Amino acid sequence: MRVLMSTYGSRGDVEPLVALALRLRELGAEVRMCAPPDFAQRMADVGVPFVPVGPSASALTASAPPVSSFSQRAADLIANQFEAVAAAADGCDVLVATGMVPAAAGALSVAEKLGLRAVSVTFQQLTLPSPHRRPLAYPGRPFPQGVTDNRVLWDLDAQSNNELFGEALNINRTANGLPPVADVRGYVLGDRPWLATDPVLDPWEETPDFEVVQTGAWIEPDTRSLPSDVEAFINAGTPPVFVAFSTMHMHASADTVQLAIEAIRAQGRRALVSHSSTGIDDQDDCFFVGEVNHQALFRRVAAVVHHGGAGTTTTATRAGAPQVVIPQLADQPYWASRVADLGIGVALEDPTSESVSAAVKTALTAETRARATEVAGAIRTDGAEVAAKMLLGATAG
Known part of the structure; x- marks a missing residue:
């Protein structure tokens, strides 16, 4: 099986995918990675074929661009995904998508166009709608004062995602022969997102809205000696x-x-x-x-x-x-x-x-x-292995 992984973000968005990639390779799968150019050396170090996507993530963060440019930057990220992921997906059987919402939406759209199976993954549950907690507000888009109902806040979060990313996503989808998406966040998460965190440190409380698959955190054992x-x-x-x-x-x-x-x-x-x-x-x-x-x-x-x-x-x-x-x-x-x-x-x-x-x-x-x-002593150490076997169909998933 050939697996393509796609993300755009910081080291915290990339390292879990490295752990999964190495477990998949041990199980006989071929893996390649789409990520910001910052991580070219990291991928070379672990021997994972690498396709750079978009501008440097660290440089983008360090420059602290104004909030007013958020939608345009998101549009650029989506366009980058359609270009790079489509090329990298040649010969692949499944896509694992994570990272920033617009980047994930672009990658998942490529998988849809190519007819690839896709899995949406998050490395922290605060992106998953839940009546038990409030969402994170986007920069420059605070929630109205006095609104405390979590379901209302999650509805406002969905609205923000549509307003920030919907137009750019659908322009690219239409250009690639795909129908428009009305709910960007819902499209990215799907009906069965994976949560790659530890159930003791980060317990997920079930909701009737969708099923979450919690695998445990994806961490690659580091065998380096200390200096x-x-x-x-x-x-x-x-x-x-x-x-x-x-x-x-x-x-x-x-x-x-x-x-x-x-x-x-x-x-x-x-x-x-x-x-x-x-x-x-x-x-x-x-x-x-x-x-x-x-x-x-x-x-x-x-x-x-x-x-x-x-x-x-x-x-x-x-x-x-x-x-x-x-x-x-x-x-x-x-x-x-x-x-x-x-x-x-x-x-x-x-x-x-x-x-x-x-x-x-x-x-x-x-x-x-x-x-x-x-x-x-209660923290799981097999999260990446569990996810790799699920992805390859070796266990029920």
Whole structure:
């Protein structure tokens, strides 16, 4: 079987597909990937044939284009999908689509045109309509004040998707001999979307509207050793606390990272700090690290202070590392709330010197460590394998 994967987004949208691709390949499938050009080297490293789509995702995010250009950028993404995915799909049997709504809509339309089986996947449930929670609002399109009914809010979300992406999608569909779509979000999700998250960390509550297939998170085991200088720092004293804030997903100030370092020092601990967090003082008890194996690192640290991205949260939870999550946007507050609800760390949306200090102190307690260890033992490790077998028809799906 030949499988085509398509996404447009950040590393968090690509790495799960890498995990799935490698499992599929182990089961005898051929796999190729459509993704932003940023990930050409990553695909080369794992030996997955790669087709670049659209402009650099990281450059687009860093440029912070105005909200007024959102619809035009979406139109460009859809056109890119029709061009690149159609060419990449030659000889393929199934498409796995994820990423930004307009990109997924474009890729799924190509699959429809070519008669390919398609699976729509999301890596966080906040894109799935549910009466149990409210949707995320698009930038520049806040929900009306005073509206609290989740079903009404999801109806407004569907309206936003249609207004932002409907015209561009249907222009491309019509040009390719496809009928127009009246409900963009509904088209992308279909009647049986896959949710590639862990059911303990991210439990899905069933709704009568459609069926969700939750596979577990798709994470590729990382076997890389930690750099020797990182090993030396860790071994030089009690386990340090790791601090990392993603520059692509979060606009955390150096002040916030400095607050975390000061709180760590106040507890008599040392800090490991990601190089993505810049402008921080450099002292003997504060060591800076670049790209490292987080799966290995998180098992060696006393706690992790981070932004609340899905990947970082899942990796820390699987490692049994207590967490302090300081979210600012998108799905980060949701993951922070899950960490707090599970008792494996602290969610902190308004960081001050006092609140960060108290949060780090709580994360470093024996009680939080014990709870984090307990939850880690319940996290599934076979999500990518489950999904690969379902995709290939080896198990009921």
